[in-house]
Amino acid sequence: MDLDARALELDAYVFHSWSAQAKLNPFVISGGLGCRVWDNSGRTYLDFSSQLVNVNIGHQHPAVVAAIQEQAGILATISPPTANLQRGEAAKRIVDRAPDGFNKVFFTNGGADANENAIRMARLHTGRDKILSTYRSYHGNTGAAIVSTGDWRRVANEYARGHAHFFGPYLYRSEFWAQTPEEESERALHHLERVIQSEGPSGIAAILLETIPGTAGVLMPPPGYLEGVRALCDKYDLVLIFDEVMAGFGRTGNWFAFDGYDVVPDLITFAKGVNSGYVPAGGVIISDAIAHDFDEVVFPGGLTYSGHPLAMASIVATLDAMESEGIVENAARIGRDVLAPALAKLKADHPIVGDVRGVGVFWAVELVSDQASRTPVSAAVMARVKSELLARNLLPFLSENRIHVVPPCVVTDAEVAEAMAIYDEVLSLDLLS
Missing domain, CATH: 3.40.640.10 (Type I PLP-dependent aspartate aminotransferase-like (Major domain))
Known part of the structure; x- marks a missing residue:
């Protein structure tokens, strides 16, 4: 049995927080470095969740x-x-x-x-x-x-x-x-x-x-x-x-x-x-x-x-x-010079984006089915958004009708550009049909 399969088998003994235990479908994370994490098979994810918005200094500093x-x-x-x-x-x-x-x-x-x-x-x-x-x-x-x-x-x-x-x-x-x-x-x-x-x-x-x-x-x-x-x-x-x-x-x-x-x-x-x-x-x-x-x-x-x-x-x-290492200053610069304009463009390009707000490496993208009424997208839409982001090797933080863009404070310009391309691709899909 490979290590990922073993981890999932043993996870049956774990009682997970905020979850109906019979409906769990976790995926395995076995390692990480900086803004990336991976499983035992070597599949790597760009971590734009900072796990629970806490890995500010990045993984395994x-x-x-x-x-x-x-x-x-x-x-x-x-x-x-x-x-x-x-x-x-x-x-x-x-x-x-x-x-x-x-x-x-x-x-x-x-x-x-x-x-x-x-x-x-x-x-x-x-x-x-x-x-x-x-x-x-x-x-x-x-x-x-x-x-x-x-x-x-x-x-x-x-x-x-x-x-x-x-x-x-x-x-x-x-x-x-x-x-x-x-x-x-x-x-x-x-x-x-x-x-x-x-x-x-x-x-x-x-x-x-x-x-x-x-x-x-x-x-x-x-x-x-x-x-x-x-x-x-x-x-x-x-x-x-x-x-x-x-x-x-x-x-x-x-x-x-x-x-x-x-x-x-x-x-x-x-x-x-x-x-x-x-x-x-x-x-x-x-x-x-x-x-x-x-x-x-x-x-x-x-x-x-x-x-x-x-x-x-x-x-x-x-x-x-x-x-x-100037990590706090990096978070400020990334927010001001990289994330803010990139997320503003995401909003301009995608009608499903109702609002974008944030500072530093602390942002939310609010998804709506109609910009005029500001009606939040459904849970089913958000489930598909999560699935599509994970399929493209981006680990997201989602809450209600929002994508929270919350990478580690050590994130680079190139990593932001990589994530923005993935968000753009997913939000270009016909998510509301």
Whole structure:
């Protein structure tokens, strides 16, 4: 039996996330390098998904692999109460890239528990309970994080208390009858303030926002929106949490997505791009005002693998490599000079493309059956799009009626051109018949 067949045979023992188990049809990935992955037979795919939009530094970056190997030979694990050089080095590098007034990092195992602990900190800081978040959002699959999530995955998991939702800006499908980005921003902020007032500011701990909602559609904040949310948090004395799990560490062409806006939150959650998922890791970057709450009072939270040495070594190596190799700058240039014009041309050439939006290496192509009505294409159409892209050796990220164009931050001009040719070929097919 060949290795791919063996992998599929053994996969029968795996319970997959977000799936009906009887309907699975996975394909095998056995290796990768840079922006490409392959199976055991040697078939290679151009990875324009970054897996789950997390492999920012690309697959198998030699410096990160070497750092993990070296750390494994020194100390493979240690409990969180200890001091450890790699943990301190990782925290210092993260703090160095955060705004002034952020000097502490609480390490978690991933993005969901980063948001979980940020919510806990906000509640303890304010003495209030309720968390506001948008309907178009994803914050993770743990108790409070999944209930903060706004999409369909929340509905079957609503066991946590103290959550309410509101609509964020999304001009292409405006909930506010807006015609311009400025109108969308103004009306979305008015809506949010009314939700705050209606839910009762004295009971609200925080507003939790993906700086740029990712899985929900790479929803770019219109002018003044994030700044307006900050102003509302200040007006009503609420904590502002920015979820940078997907958008952070180079994805937008900045170290943090909010670096592109004139706004600073109170808590910053991260994971994914901080070490490209080579070892599970995430965390909360804590403003001094909130961190000082726990100078003399015990923080009632912790994780066995918080600041795990292998994860910390991978963070240090990742951030150092991103700095020395100009990887964040590459993401910014690729987005501005290569992806933006290429995707604009894709929209101009194909009536099925209703909207294109994004920044850096973080883009969404929204597919519609009719541009005038903006009717989303069906699930059957998206299934065919996925099949056709895979048949041409491009590994896509699809969500609802969208192709998310999210390659690693190390992607080259030539790789973008290769992917664009494949998208163009697939979108030229008679997909709607």
